[in-house]
Amino acid sequence: MSTVTTDCLLYTRHSTEGVAEITFNRPTCMNALNLDMAAAFAEAATAAANDPKVRVLVLTGRGTSFMSGGDIHAFHKLLSAPAAERRDHIARLIDFTHQAVTALRRMEKPVIAGIHGTAAGPGIGITLACDLVVASDRAVFQMAYGPLGTTPEAGATHALPRLVGSRRAAELALLDRRLTALEALELGIVNRICPAPMLAEETRCVARKLACGAANASGRTKRLLYLSLEHNFQQQLAAERETFLSAIDSGEFAEGITAFVERRKPFFGQC
Structure with missing residues (x-):
């Protein structure tokens, strides 16, 4: 600390x-x-x-x-x-x-x-x-x-x-x-x-x-929520698409999917 x-x-x-x-x-x-x-x-x-x-x-x-x-x-x-x-x-x-x-x-x-x-x-x-x-x-x-x-x-x-x-x-x-x-x-x-x-x-x-959660995913979700106040519907769909695609090569995505299949709690490297 x-x-x-x-x-x-x-x-x-x-x-x-x-x-x-x-x-x-x-x-x-x-x-x-x-x-x-x-x-x-x-x-x-x-x-x-x-x-x-x-x-x-x-x-x-x-x-x-x-x-x-x-x-x-x-x-x-x-x-x-x-x-x-x-x-x-x-x-x-x-x-x-x-x-x-x-x-x-x-x-x-x-x-x-x-x-x-x-x-x-x-x-x-x-x-x-x-x-x-x-x-x-x-x-x-x-x-x-x-x-x-x-x-x-x-x-x-x-x-x-x-x-x-x-x-x-x-x-x-x-x-x-x-x-x-x-x-x-x-x-x-x-x-x-x-x-x-x-x-x-x-x-x-x-x-x-x-x-303890997926920090990068939480940050991107926060950004999407605030972008929605500025975007029209189509712009927001595009932002969601880009953000989701940027996540699929991440370690968080791999860990979340694997943990779900293995029926265990995901570990994202902090807790």
């Missing part, structure tokens, strides 16, 4: 499991996102995406919340700064955050969020950029931009309408509706809910299951 620690983020790679974990680490302010955390997040997400030993990435937060939103106190201090300085600071914060969520979406490996406490502001966009979401029964979700006189970022306005539909997305964004974990599950924002004390283990269980 290797860990890279900063004041605001932990990046841990469990090499024997093929699982990496990004942990937001500003518990005293409910993991509010500031410039340093955004920069560290972008760096860690990019590292996980480019590391062939990482088969699955998990996102969590220390303390009582996953991410309570942007760092409002830092924003308040910026109000007295010159306009150019204020704009530059916020632009860099957004750019790092967007670099991170882009890495989450584009990496050909599953990304799992373990959500406890509050996921608000950029925490919503980050949650939506993950492929699977396990939530504590105490988790709450809220856009939280309108009351601050600003607009969503972190990819939320792209992912949310596609996930819940335009009417529900408008309600969540414009009326700033606060969702319980159960409501988020019903809307499809969350995949499963578990009791708060079991969240860490439930998230690790999902990660281990994926890490």
